[in-house]
Ligand code: MLC
């Protein structure tokens with residue numbers, strides 16, 4: 001049996017391949033048959049270049065149907081898909097390419113002036129373009145490639161993807177994701193959320209992270225049905241689509257933005273059967289307002305890049321606001337104290353997880369693997385939570401220094417290191433403060449070097465914009481004389497969070 005994830009999807013495709021997989025904003029449809037042929041062409045092209053199973057393909061493109069088909073092509077050819085947020089800047093991409101050593105890169109035409117020399121310097125021979133309209137040298141070259149491709153044999157432990165996640169040290173780690181990890185999670189979610197033959201999903205998430213790619217697209221592919229495929233989130237377009245769809249998935253910012261639309265009514269959502277939220281905490285207040293306006297109870301779930309989805313509120317049964325529900329079938333979730341002893345219901349502790357969905361480890365970081373897994377094989381999520389007596393998990397905080405803004409993770413250390421490189425800066429601290437749209441806003445507090453002229457807020461922001469993905473750039477920068485420290489000399493980030501609460505926008 002071929003344990004290639006693509007083979008699992010293929011076994012679920014509709015018998016009538018003329019049925020749509022993607023319905024685009026302009027009404028154009030991409031059928032399952034077309035998708036199969038196009039991804040076979042991309043797979044033929046990549047394999048024809050001499051890329052062998054296990055080789056990495058780095059992809060930094062805007063969302064397009066072709067981007068999804070390129071992912072499927074990599075699966076089919078046994079290549080390891082390495083998606084990169086399209087907002088990443090040159091320095092960030094350079095690190096990923098150096099670390100992952102891909103055999104090919106596909107990127108936006110606008111990146112070519114810096115990407116081509118960067119790739120050449122790293123010995124990457126194959127560089128293709130793919131733009132937001134699905135055009136570029138990749139598509140041109142694939143035009144001559146065969147629309148037939150025999151899916152490469154893979155074992156379930158073979159890598160399907162590497163997704164980089166930042167770390168508390170400021171350096172990114174490549175989470176190695178296997179065919180088993182993805183297949184098990186896709187199978188579980190498809191069943192747990194009760195997908196039906198008539199489901200149509202509204203897809204507005206980016207394709208370079210777990211939520212949009214693995215959760216949303218995999219459920220659709222497992223169901224063999226259609227998604228209404230949008231380039232990005234847009235509240236009005238979402239509302240228009242709810243009238244002819246059944247399932248929606250989003251980060252909490254999507255829901256707060258939908259609530260700002262007068263058109264969000266019970267009638268507008270009458271045909272919808274499921275609204276899913278995740279990637280960041282959904283405020284109980286958002287849950288309540290959404291129910292009041294639409295009669296729909298958002299189903300909140302919890303997951304991570306490294307683990308896929310871990311817990312979910314139930315499809316039938318109480319969806320409890322402020323909780324992330326129950327461990328998914330096949331996933332063990334435990335809450336332990338600092339000594340690793342199990343916490344009783346109601347006690348707060350570290351969330352640790354185990355299951356077929358959990359990564360085998362980080363790319364080329366054996367020492368990190370030792371740190372991140374317990375002796376009995378549980379992965380340390382870095383999240384802090386508690387189980388209720390009736391089994392609902394609540395996330396109450398994080399032991400990792402992490403900000404989640406609009407569903408994207410920002411590790412303060414990475415931003416602090418970049419600020420500290422500015423002339424005139426002695427040190428900095430970056431914290432998340434509540435933000436009405438993004439949930440948390442990245443906020444920087446900067447101390448000038450004695451005797452030096454401190455950079456202004458706009459200078460710090462301009463500097464960071466040239467170096468880091470835009471969502472990592474602080475919304476506000478405050479200059480101070482000194483940072484608050486505890487008796488051990490450690491910066492008291494909680495003091496800063498309190499001090500700047502309400503000043504993050
Ligand atoms: C954009 N901006 C953000 C931002 N997104 N700022 C903070 N946080 C964000 N998330 C800023 C840009 O820097 C820019 O600023 C300005 O907003 C406009 O940019 P935009 O691209 O036009 O914004 P918009 O389209 O409104 O995007 C907002 C968003 C998007 C919420 C729709 O961020 C989004 O789609 N988020 C989803 C993230 C996601 O998929 N997360 C899943 C991770 S997987 P300026 O100053 O340059 O103008 C995961 C596991 C799990 O976590 O459990 O799911």
Ligand code: AMP
Pocket residue numbers: 165210277278279280281282300301302303304305306324381382383395398404408409
């Ligand atoms: P990422 O590394 O981008 O995959 O982000 C994973 C992190 O997002 C988790 O470790 C949690 O901290 C957070 N997260 C995901 N879903 C939820 C949720 N429903 N509620 C609270 N935090 C969440």
